[in-house]
Amino acid sequence: MNLADSEVVLSILSDDGYEITKNENEANVILLNTCSVRDNAEQRIHGRLGNLKRLKNGDEKVVLGVIGCMAERMRDKLLEKEDFVDVVVGPDEYRKLPEYLDTAFAGAKGIGVRLSKTETYDDIVPYREDGLSAWISVMRGCDKFCTYCVVPFTRGRERSRSLSSVVSEIRELSQKGFREITLLGQNVNSYNDNGNDFADLMRAAADVDRNIRIRFTTSHPQDLSDKLLYAIAENENICNYIHLPVQSGSDRILKLMNRTYTIGHYLNLIEKARDIIPGVSFSTDIIAGFPTETEEDHQMTLDVIEKVRYDGAFMFKYSPREGTKAYRFEDDVPEDVKSRRLTEIINLQQSISNEINQKLIGTEEVVLVEGASRKSENDLSGRSDTNKVVVFPKLAGINRGDYVKVKIRKASSATLIADVIGKVDFLENKVVETA
Numbered sequence: 001m002n003l004a005d006s007e008v009v010l011s012i013l014s015d016d017g018y019e020i021t022k023n024e025n026e027a028n029v030i031l032l033n034t035c036s037v038r039d040n041a042e043q044r045i046h047g048r049l050g051n052l053k054r055l056k057n058g059d060e061k062v063v064l065g066v067i068g069c070m071a072e073r074m075r076d077k078l079l080e081k082e083d084f085v086d087v088v089v090g091p092d093e094y095r096k097l098p099e100y101l102d103t104a105f106a107g108a109k110g111i112g113v114r115l116s117k118t119e120t121y122d123d124i125v126p127y128r129e130d131g132l133s134a135w136i137s138v139m140r141g142c143d144k145f146c147t148y149c150v151v152p153f154t155r156g157r158e159r160s161r162s163l164s165s166v167v168s169e170i171r172e173l174s175q176k177g178f179r180e181i182t183l184l185g186q187n188v189n190s191y192n193d194n195g196n197d198f199a200d201l202m203r204a205a206a207d208v209d210r211n212i213r214i215r216f217t218t219s220h221p222q223d224l225s226d227k228l229l230y231a232i233a234e235n236e237n238i239c240n241y242i243h244l245p246v247q248s249g250s251d252r253i254l255k256l257m258n259r260t261y262t263i264g265h266y267l268n269l270i271e272k273a274r275d276i277i278p279g280v281s282f283s284t285d286i287i288a289g290f291p292t293e294t295e296e297d298h299q300m301t302l303d304v305i306e307k308v309r310y311d312g313a314f315m316f317k318y319s320p321r322e323g324t325k326a327y328r329f330e331d332d333v334p335e336d337v338k339s340r341r342l343t344e345i346i347n348l349q350q351s352i353s354n355e356i357n358q359k360l361i362g363t364e365e366v367v368l369v370e371g372a373s374r375k376s377e378n379d380l381s382g383r384s385d386t387n388k389v390v391v392f393p394k395l396a397g398i399n400r401g402d403y404v405k406v407k408i409r410k411a412s413s414a415t416l417i418a419d420v421i422g423k424v425d426f427l428e429n430k431v432v433e434t435a
């Protein structure tokens with residue numbers, strides 16, 4: 001989400017005459033786009049700011065700014081703590097960044113932290129370098145108020161972009177040769193544009209160019225509709241991959257988290273999705289050590305991981321966030337217990353990812369070629385439909401942006417090694433299953 005927002009910011013600033021440099025020593029403006037979801041993300045920003053401070057000692061004026069959720073959450077307090085910061089601008093005020101920068105160049109502090117009920121940056125074409133994969137933010141904010149989460153406070157209320165503007169952005173990306181698009185929102189299942197829901201948006205997105213793969217994130221288990229599952233099943237270019245954060249395996253903890261579903265509901269949903277979309281894979285988010293979490297609760301989380309058999313997971317220790325409801329609960333799971341539980345969760349997930357990948361040996365996958373592999377110039381890498389990194393030998397005639405069919409030869413928990421069968425026309429390769 002922040003990477004997508006940074007592209008919006010770069011677009012706004014380049015329209016205002018700024019040029020982009022990758023070299024911090026030569027920049028007159030340095031903005032850190034920040035995340036507040038856990039304390040360690042914020043600590044890294046404090047460290048980074050301390051580091052960048054030295055750049056303000058040169059002859060030319062350098063404006064240093066903090067944007068994003070940490071700006072929204074800390075506001076003037078950030079300036080008390082780090083008085084050399086010139087600009088503090090939250091996620092809904094990026095249009096005014098040029099003004100805040102002018103204020104800062106004039107020697108005052110530029111502070112913009114007003115949240116909006118309507119801002120979607122709908123008409124701004126993000127500054128995209130990649131040329132192959134793009135994010136499109138389709139809704140902003142979150143109204144779920146999970147008790148541990150700062151996002152509803154830093155990103156404000158839910159609001160959706162218009163379906164037509166998303167579709168025309170995809171059309172432009174198609175003309176520019178993009179091959180993969182991820183529709184983004186804190187809770188995409190709440191998307192609503194005058195009665196068009198997220199499933200309608202996904203169908204419309206998939207229709208623009210059948211050679212563009214469509215991905216999406218993030219879904220809330222309470223709101224993921226059958227209609228969306230059918231949209232995924234019926235469109236070959238919508239990836240069979242659902243990120244569905246479970247957070248905990250214990251109904252008692254889920255209730256304390258205000259997650260509004262039970263594990264029974266969650267597992268039924270997974271089963272239904274697997275019925276409707278054969279071969280669908282799942283990833284999840286898990287929090288270890290939420291207040292009052294017992295060994296039994298923790299065991300239930302391990303159980304749900306075993307039951308679902310996720311392809312992958314993002315796993316975190318609970319981090320109390322000021323202003324959230326859970327902040328008023330006692331953070332009573334000791335640090336060493338949190339760490340041990342997190343390690344158990346990570347180890348279990350890794351062994352499951354590995355087992356799932358081993359079973360893929362001998363099977364065929366369609367991969368979008370992204371470029372040279374990280375480890376060897378003689379190999380290419382790309383991603384499968386279910387978002388797995390696949391590495392295969394570089395062959396003449398196969399280029400970045402092509403779809404290739406490969407046969408998996410070897411696997412680890414993180415990567416698949418494959419042989420190339422041949423280039424495929426993504427369209428012709430499709431097998432459409434209509435439910």
Ligand code: 5AD
Pocket residue numbers: 037038148149150245247285286287316317318319320321
């Ligand atoms: N502590 C730990 N993890 C958190 N997340 C959100 N808030 C917190 C917190 N206070 C995790 C959730 C969410 C993901 C984006 O970050 O798992 O799904």
Ligand code: SF4
Pocket residue numbers: 142143144145146149150151152186187220
């Ligand atoms: Fe945070 Fe819950 Fe909204 Fe996700 S759904 S952004 S965890 S409040």
